[in-house]
Amino acid sequence: MFSGRAWRVVRFGDPKAAVELQEMTWREPSPGQVLIRTRTAGAGLPDVLMTAGHFPLLGEPPFGLGEEVAGEVVAVPPGSRFAVGDQVAGITAFLEGWGGYAEYAYVREMSAMRIPVGMTDEQAGGFPIGFRTAYAGLVERAPVEAGQTLLVLGAAGSSGATAVQLGKALGATVIAIAGSQEKLNFCTRNGADHGVNYRTDDMTARIAEITEGRGVDLIYDPVGGDTAATALRSIARNGRIAMIGLASGAPVSLDSMDMLLRNYTAVGVLATGDDDAEKEAAVWDHLRGLAERGAITTPVGKVYGFDDVPRMIAEQIAPGAGKTVVRVA
Template sequence: MSGRAWRVRRFDLDTGVVSESAQWGAPEGGYVLVRVLAAGAGLPDQMMAKGLFPGLAAPGFGLGEEVAGIVVRVAPGSRYRPGDRIMGITDFMSGWGGYADYTYVREQSSALVPDGVSDVRAAAFPIAYRTAWVALVERTHVQRGEVLAVLGAGGSSGLAAVQLGKAIGMTVVGIASTADKRAAAMEAGADAVVDAASADLQADLREAVGGRAVDVLFDPVGGAVARAAAAALGRGGRLLVVGLASGTTVPIDSMDLLMRNVTAVGVFAGGTTPEEDEAAWVALTRMLADGELAPVVRKEVPYRDVPAMIREHGGSAGKSVVLVSTRPASTPSV
């Protein structure tokens, strides 16, 4: 297969991301080749383009970690067939990103798109919701009635955690830096929101839930704001280290963990077993089909505007999705 692909040729946000011709051969076992319809965007794209993403040290790789698309070729033993519409995580660590006409998708990290779910929403789903599931279900085993505080609650992973927490039956407080992002968290189901710039985040978080301590802190942001929010955790609380949108992970005081019986939990969605992935995708796609989970897409970006989107990432709430291709009118529309 031949087509276009956005690739990082040098670590420069202004000139380093270029669209060029590419070729795709038959997929290896464990992967399928898909014609990309839409691709989800995120902060990692910008980190990759700057040369700051772990494991991608040399230029010459594609961008775009998640897609919705049509299967065009499979390896022997695949559970998919050509023509299936799937969503999943690309083989971006091997250089095959989703901002392209075709890409390879890891079967273990994919699922059929439920009927009635658009290509755009399907492309926005895989990474954020799989990460939220790892954090809240697999790594933390949260319980109905617990208090969940979500940092970066207006971003894609934060909004996914808000929705999943509410679906589980938790009381959810969103923490976000702008009024737009706080409004998005409320629309996603948060019971209350708090300004990330608060002078006393610990007090504001506890006031938001009637004086209760926070049981679980979902932290894709890190830095000083995460440390301030972690002070609101009660005894037995769990600090979920999900990311570092601020540029640094949360500073952890081991003596503080000891004295308050607080647990710090690392969350990496790529470090899961096939059995965990299968169970997660079954549950998540059911919840997506039932409307319990619904990606918040605020911007649809034409293929030609990928470099500008990467440069400007992070200014608004919700998810951006790149529109790569179209399908025949006989199939569900975007």
């Protein structure tokens, strides 16, 4: 039995009133999970949705917050592919109410990897969700090929910035869409080939100019709403839109007649991982290999202390560039 503190949602509402730091105990992990002593945890917009009661996959409070973590394994079930003392990064058991803003965290064994040498704690804690989602979008559900053009919405955000990196690693030409010059500069440093400011530029004209009128092969869309609808005007024949999320507040609205007439496909992406544990472990090996070669690196943004979790959640409504991380210990 392990004891420690955990940030938990006790009621839906404003983060400062909704989350409390509670004393908890963690029993030995069930099959399929390992228990880690947490060092860092990745954060993002889903924390806002979970705290407000708008996250579709979670029920009523109380539940722990924090989808992804990095730390040291302290307990494993029999037959685990990890051992006590391993340094791992992975997705937590947040859907069962056990999150990562906590001194200990259950990690889904099949959704975890050993931390590559040279990866910092902050990079490790912010790696799992963004890159597993980008892999689901760009490799599994709507594969992007080398030489194709990938347009990434919300490109300075947690999901978008990882898709920019994975897209480049897969050989795509990447157009980043963001809402300020500062964020576009971040996207360029993060590997994007082109940047378009959706607030001040004529998006359609700029994309036509960049693609010489051809349009984009794939749109990676964690934003939805009007921005995604505008991006769809620039989709190439046989193009695809990978629907990831709704940072704008609404998912992209699709017009099936437009899809028919302009020959494009919409693909839903939820990075739940493959049910086959071996196939899922192979995905994490692939991601780990890319990180080891330096082809992908977590684009760490602001780092908060463990005591600052309520403020951190409130600030995710208008986050700065990059992946937000909480330093737990």
